[in-house]
Amino acid sequence: MCNGIAIVTDTVSSLPEDMAEEYGVSVIPMHIIMDGKDYLETEVDKEQFYTWFENEREHPKTSAPSVGAYLEVFRKLCEESKQILCITMSSGISTTYKIALQARDIIREEYPFATIEVVDSYNEHGALMFVVLEAARAASEGKPYQEVLRVADGMIKKVTLFYLLNTLYHLKVGGRMGKANIWGETALSLKPLLELGIHTEGVMVPVARLRTKSMGNRKVVEVLEEGWGGAGCTW
Numbered sequence: 001m002c003n004g005i006a007i008v009t010d011t012v013s014s015l016p017e018d019m020a021e022e023y024g025v026s027v028i029p030m031h032i033i034m035d036g037k038d039y040l041e042t043e044v045d046k047e048q049f050y051t052w053f054e055n056e057r058e059h060p061k062t063s064a065p066s067v068g069a070y071l072e073v074f075r076k077l078c079e080e081s082k083q084i085l086c087i088t089m090s091s092g093i094s095t096t097y098k099i100a101l102q103a104r105d106i107i108r109e110e111y112p113f114a115t116i117e118v119v120d121s122y123n124e125h126g127a128l129m130f131v132v133l134e135a136a137r138a139a140s141e142g143k144p145y146q147e148v149l150r151v152a153d154g155m156i157k158k159v160t161l162f163y164l165l166n167t168l169y170h171l172k173v174g175g176r177m178g179k180a181n182i183w184g185e186t187a188l189s190l191k192p193l194l195e196l197g198i199h200t201e202g203v204m205v206p207v208a209r210l211r212t213k214s215m216g217n218r219k220v221v222e223v224l225e226e227g228w229g230g231a232g233c234t235w
Contacts, residue, residue: 005139005148006077008086010065010096011041013128023136026073030096031063038063064096070103074116078107083145084116087132087152089124092202115145119152122202127159160197162207162223164216191216193223 008026009015020027029040041062070086077084086104091097100118107116121128135152143151191210196202207223210216 004081004083005145006081006084007132007136007139008070008073008077008084009128009132010089012089012094012096012124013087013132014125015129015132019133023133023140025132025136026077028065028069028073030065033061033063064094064099067099067103067106070100071106074103074107075110078111078114078116082111082114084114085135085145085148085152086116086118087121087128087135088118089128090122090196090202091120092122092200093124093196093204117149119149119156120202121156122198122200123156123159123161123196125161127161127197130159131155156198160195160199162220163192163194163196163204164213164220165192165194166213193219 006026007023008028011027011029013027015025015027019025029042032039032041032044034044074084074086086100088094088097088100097118097120104116104118107114121131123131131152134155135148138148138151191213193207193210193216194204195207196204208216208219210219
C-alpha cells in the first residue's frame with residue numbers, strides 16, 4: 001500500500017513477487033485445475049505444470065478467483081486503507097472482472113465510507129502488469145486517488161499485447177480464441193499472430209497467419225514498426 005491507496009490485481013498480471021512487495025500490491029491467485037484437482041496458481045510449481053501440460057492428454061483449465069477471495073483481500077485492506085483500486089485481466093476472456101465487481105458491491109455495503117473501484121484492463125500478462133505498475137508507482141509518488149485512476153486508464157489505452165503462437169490448439173481447448181474463431185480448424189497448424197487490448201475491446205483478434213516461426217517473427221517486427229494497435233506494445 002502506498003500513500004493510503006491499495007492496489008489489487010490477480011496472478012495473470014505476472015507481477016514479480018519482489019515488485020508486488022515493493023509497491024504493496026495485493027495479488028489474488030487464479031485457480032488451475034489439473035487431473036481433476038483444483039490448485040491456487042501460487043501453489044503450482046511452474047516446471048511441474050509445463051511437464052504435465054506436455055505429457056497429459058487432458059488440458060489444464062484455469063478459473064477466476066472466487067468472490068470470497070476478493071472479499072477477504074478487500075476487507076483486510078479496508079481496515080488499513082479507505083481507498084482501493086483493483087485492476088483485473090480483460091473481461092473479454094475471463095469472469096475475473098465481473099467477480100471483482102460483485103465483491104466490490106458487497107464491500108461498499110459493509111464499508112460505506114471506503115472508496116473502491118474495479119478497473120477492466122482489457123488485457124493480461126505483461127500488458128496488465130504495466131498498468132498495475134504505473135498505478136502503483138503513481139500511488140507511491142503521493143498522487144491522489146483520482147490521479148492514480150487516470151494514470152491506470154492512460155496506460156490501458158497505451159498497451160497492446162501481441163501473441164505469436166505455435167498453434168491455436170491450446171486457446172481453442174481453453175475457450176479463449178475470441179475472434180480468431182473465424183480462422184476455423186484450418187488455422188490450428190499455422191503460426192497465428194493475435195492482438196489483445198482496449199483497441200480490440202478486450203478480446204483476442206486475429207492479425208495474421210504465418211506458416212513458419214521465422215515468418216511470424218518478421219511479421220511481429222513489421223506490426224510494431226507500423227505502430228499497430230496503439231501507442232505502446234508488448235508481446
